[in-house]
Amino acid sequence: QKEVEQNSGPLSVPEGAIASLNCTYSDRGSQSFFWYRQYSGKSPELIMFIYSNGDKEDGRFTAQLNKASQYVSLLIRDSQPSDSATYLCAVNEGGGGADGLTFGKGTHLIIQP
């Protein structure tokens, strides 16, 4: 059974610091990796995706992928109180549709002003 593991938190980070969120996955055949942000009471929204080993940057967000170690991480630079949310990691084996997507349970991030 495919598993995606995340520390549930809460992870508390001071405003302006770097928040580091980690995710490990069990299926070595996984090809596509996604980070969603979910505010309390709202639906998840996609913020980053990464398909290749290494780093991918988008504004204050950087996704890092290491397929050999089977982990993917999300860095948030210059953290803002508005970044406080639950962050979901999702992994797809890649060849098929989104029915192959497996979600972690999420990490609750708190940015302290």
Place this chain on the structure above:
Amino acid sequence: SQTIHQWPATLVQPVGSPLSLECTVEGTSNPNLYWYRQAAGRGLQLLFYSVGIGQISSEVPQNLSASRPQDRQFILSSKKLLLSDSGFYLCAWSVQRTLDFGPGTRLTVT
């Protein structure tokens, strides 16, 4: 642009009552559609997905059912709700290898 609508936004239903949640998609044709549930303290659970009208795949055996009467309409139903059916129900459509979620329906079974 593509948009997903879900209604109602919130719902409180007694145990044993029926359920009907509706999802419609705008701005695309023949989308793959999904129903997920997010229960308190648990992750996102895929319930059903559909690749076309009348085509439904069930991921988890339970007292819920789904139907797709039109290309851009996806309905989640139950004949008799259980307490364990409480949760946040999300409709989604696939975008390349991942998902775009609708606003969700918060269901509380009392």
